[in-house]
Each structure stands twice: as C-alpha cells, then as structure tokens.
Amino acid sequence: MTYLDYQATTPLAPEALEAMLPWLRDGHANPHxxxxxxxxxxxxxxxxxxxxxxxxxxxxxxxxxxxxxxxxNWAIKGVAAPGRVTLASEHAAVIDTMRYADRNAAIVGVGSDGLADPAAVGDAAAGRGAALVAAMLVNNEIGVIQPIGALARAAQQAGALFLCDAVQGYGRMAIPEECDLVAVSAHKIHGPKGVGALWIRDGVTLAPLVHGGDQEGGRSGTLSPALCAGFGAAARLAGERMESDAAHVARLWDVAVRALGADWIINGSATARYRGNLNVRMPGLDVARLMSECRDIAFSAGSACASGSGRPSHVLRAIGLDDTGARSSVRIGFGRYTTEEELDEALTRIGAAARGQRVAA
Structure with missing residues (x-):
C-alpha cells in the first residue's frame, strides 16, 4: 500500500512511539x-x-x-459573548460548532483561489458585533494558506477574538503571533491519535466545555501521559525538521505535478498553499472507479472527515466548483516518509487509470 492521505492522518513517527512506550508499559500512574x-x-x-x-x-x-x-468546540462555545464569524471553506468542526453557538453565525465566502478577503471578514465581524472569528491556517482539503495575520488583525479591529485552526499547519510553518486561540492535533504531525491542544492567549478566558475535576485549568479529565509524551516527541521532531521537511515536500510537489501531467486542474491557489496537499480534478472523472482501480494506493476523494456522506465537498463548492467538478476531484497528500520514487510510481498509475476512463468513454 502506498500511503498518500497525509491530510487525513500521518504515519506515527518512530520517535513518538518510543516516547510513549514506557508510559504504556510501566507508567500507569495518574498524572494528577x-x-x-x-x-x-x-x-x-x-x-x-x-x-x-x-x-x-x-x-x-x-x-x-x-x-x-x-x-x-471549546474555543467556539467557551467565548461567552454572542456573535460568530467564519469562512465557507472551514472544517465542519468549525462551521457546525459556529452554527450551534450562534444560529445566525456569518459564513464569509472565499475566492476561486480559496483565499479569504480580510476586509470582508472584518466587515462581517463588525456588522455582527462578533465576539469570535475563526479561520484555518492551511485548508485540510485544498491546502490553501490563509492570510491569518491579516484576518486576525481585521477581527480584532472589529472587537472580536481570533481563533486559528492550525491543525494542518502546525509543525510545518510558523503560527502567526496575532492569534488569540490556536487549535492543534498530534496525529497530523506524526504523533498519536486521541490528543490535541488548545493554545489560549494570556488574558483570554473561556467557559469550561467539560465540567469535573478541572485538571487542566478550564478543561476536566485525566490526561494520558503516553499520548502527551507522543505528542511532545512529535512536536519536538517537527521543530527540528521543519526546514528539511519543507524542502522534501517541495521536491515531492514537483514530482507529483510532473507525474500527473497537464490533464489535471489544481483546485485552489497554486502558490499560496502547503505543497504537501495536491487537490486536483479531471473533467468527467469517475473518482469511485478510479479509487477501485487503484485500491492499493491510499488517497482521498475529499476530506476524510466528510467521506461517506455522499455530498460533494463544501470546500470545493466554496471555491466555485459545481457538483460535477467537485465529484471529479481527488486529494493527494504526502510528506516526511513519502519517497520520490513511490510517489512518482503511484501518481503515474493514477494518471494512466484516469486517462483510461476517457479512452473507454
């Protein structure tokens, strides 16, 4: 199996596993x-x-x-004052929670490149008297990098706090200093599943999401030393390897674009993006058939969090694609442990299978 679904999850780093093992095997004590x-x-x-x-x-x-x-969820629900603003291309964990917290939440559109206009976001926040604005650093479906610093400043000028969903960018690039709240996840940076974190700027107060022992100062529940240790090891490794990982991903991007050829159209900005995410479409492509023909290659027909819904990607709809265009798109994700050779071979096969559909038609 060739694994090309890094946006859904990443392979566990050996260093993270080694950091976890003592706490899984011997360190069973409650850290509280x-x-x-x-x-x-x-x-x-x-x-x-x-x-x-x-x-x-x-x-x-x-x-x-x-x-x-x-x-x-904690960041969005924990801000006491009403008024919420986010982007049409955000993850469901943000959009759905925003609508739960504020049934009149403003959902601001993005351009055909997937990028948001900070002025439009600021106007929406001011118009709603918003207490919170949320935007994603790197889009999980199309890899577009939002101008988070400018979006945060626009939100704050309107009197709102700014929440950054940094899940896909954390460990790969610097997190803008302007943020008030930042959500991250371990399993997107070669750490274990089941642990993440919320960074809260000093002076920002959130109502608890889960009540109980208040072990984390606003968050209740017994922590797993093993999961935390794995997350810490993965974060340390990401910091040490940030430049080399970025250079490796840039080389892989070039390999991927060359292997697929000119038959594919890139979804979202080709420049303002994280290059480990290649979301492309071929007009008329039957993605289900393509995935069946290439079943030993792990790639995605959309966000893994929305797979099985039967609905076209709301992110691809947000950048202007119709249902047909959205359903003819695939997402290829690669990173630290992907080799140039396996990526070239896998995408050459995917490209050949996709072109074969045209011949058969």
Whole structure:
C-alpha cells in the first residue's frame, strides 16, 4: 500500500512511539495524583507541554485536549459573548460548532483561489458585533494558506477574538503571533491519535466545555501521559525538521505535478498553499472507479472527515466548483516518509487509470 492521505492522518513517527512506550508499559500512574509515581507522570506531561508550546506563539498556555475537534468546540462555545464569524471553506468542526453557538453565525465566502478577503471578514465581524472569528491556517482539503495575520488583525479591529485552526499547519510553518486561540492535533504531525491542544492567549478566558475535576485549568479529565509524551516527541521532531521537511515536500510537489501531467486542474491557489496537499480534478472523472482501480494506493476523494456522506465537498463548492467538478476531484497528500520514487510510481498509475476512463468513454 502506498500511503498518500497525509491530510487525513500521518504515519506515527518512530520517535513518538518510543516516547510513549514506557508510559504504556510501566507508567500507569495518574498524572494528577500526588504520590511519587503520579508526580513522575505529571513531569512527563509538562515536558510534553513545553515541546508543544515551543511551536506556538509566546504569551499563552497550552491545554491538552482529546483532539482538535474538542479544542475547536471549546474555543467556539467557551467565548461567552454572542456573535460568530467564519469562512465557507472551514472544517465542519468549525462551521457546525459556529452554527450551534450562534444560529445566525456569518459564513464569509472565499475566492476561486480559496483565499479569504480580510476586509470582508472584518466587515462581517463588525456588522455582527462578533465576539469570535475563526479561520484555518492551511485548508485540510485544498491546502490553501490563509492570510491569518491579516484576518486576525481585521477581527480584532472589529472587537472580536481570533481563533486559528492550525491543525494542518502546525509543525510545518510558523503560527502567526496575532492569534488569540490556536487549535492543534498530534496525529497530523506524526504523533498519536486521541490528543490535541488548545493554545489560549494570556488574558483570554473561556467557559469550561467539560465540567469535573478541572485538571487542566478550564478543561476536566485525566490526561494520558503516553499520548502527551507522543505528542511532545512529535512536536519536538517537527521543530527540528521543519526546514528539511519543507524542502522534501517541495521536491515531492514537483514530482507529483510532473507525474500527473497537464490533464489535471489544481483546485485552489497554486502558490499560496502547503505543497504537501495536491487537490486536483479531471473533467468527467469517475473518482469511485478510479479509487477501485487503484485500491492499493491510499488517497482521498475529499476530506476524510466528510467521506461517506455522499455530498460533494463544501470546500470545493466554496471555491466555485459545481457538483460535477467537485465529484471529479481527488486529494493527494504526502510528506516526511513519502519517497520520490513511490510517489512518482503511484501518481503515474493514477494518471494512466484516469486517462483510461476517457479512452473507454
């Protein structure tokens, strides 16, 4: 199996696994207990917290969560004042939660390149008297990088806090300092599933999402030292390898574009994007048939979080594609552990299978 679905999840880094094993095997103590074993587990959690925080802005704190979905829910629901604004191309975890928190939430459109206009976002925030604006750093479906700094400034000028969904960008690029809240996830940076974090700027107060023991200062629940340790190790490795990973992904992008050829159209901006995400379409393509013919290659017909819904991607609809165009699109995701040779071979096969549909038609 050739794995090309890095936006859905990434392979676990060996270093993250090694960091987890002692806590899975021997370190069973509760990190919130006062005895010696509990203090040792707590120390491991705090070391991991520091590693995760090192890739986030200064002047805030990292709170561990069960994942990015919880972090986003907490940030959106935890801001007490009413009024919410987000983008039409955001993840469902943001759009659905925004609408839950504010049935009149403003959903601002994006251009055909997938990029938002900071002025339009600022106007929407001012018009709604919004308390919170949310936008994604790197889009999970089309890889577009939003102008987060400008969007945050526009939101704050309108009197709103700014939440950045940095799940796809964390560990791959710097997180803009202007953010007030940042949600991240371990399994998108070669860490374990089941753990994420919310970064909260100093001075920002959120109502609890989950009530109980308040173990994390606003977030209740017993932490897993193993998951936190794995997240910390993955974050440390991402920081050390950020430049080399970026250079590797840039080479892979060139390989991918060359292997697919001119028959494909790139969805979203070809320049303002993370190059480990290649979302492309071929007019008339039957994606279900393509995936069946290339079943030993793991790639996506859309966001993994929305797969099985039967609905065209709302992100592709947001950039102006009709249902036919959206349904003829595929997402290819690659990164640290993808080799140039396997990517070239896999995409050459995908391209040949797609062109074969045209011949058969």
């Amino acid at each position: 207990s006062a005895h010696k074993a509990g203090r040792a587990a707590k120390a491991a959690v705090e070391v991991a917290r520091e590693a995760v925080a090192a890739l986030l802005p200064k002047g805030g704190r990292v709170v561990f969560t069960s994942g990015a979905t919880e972090a986003l």
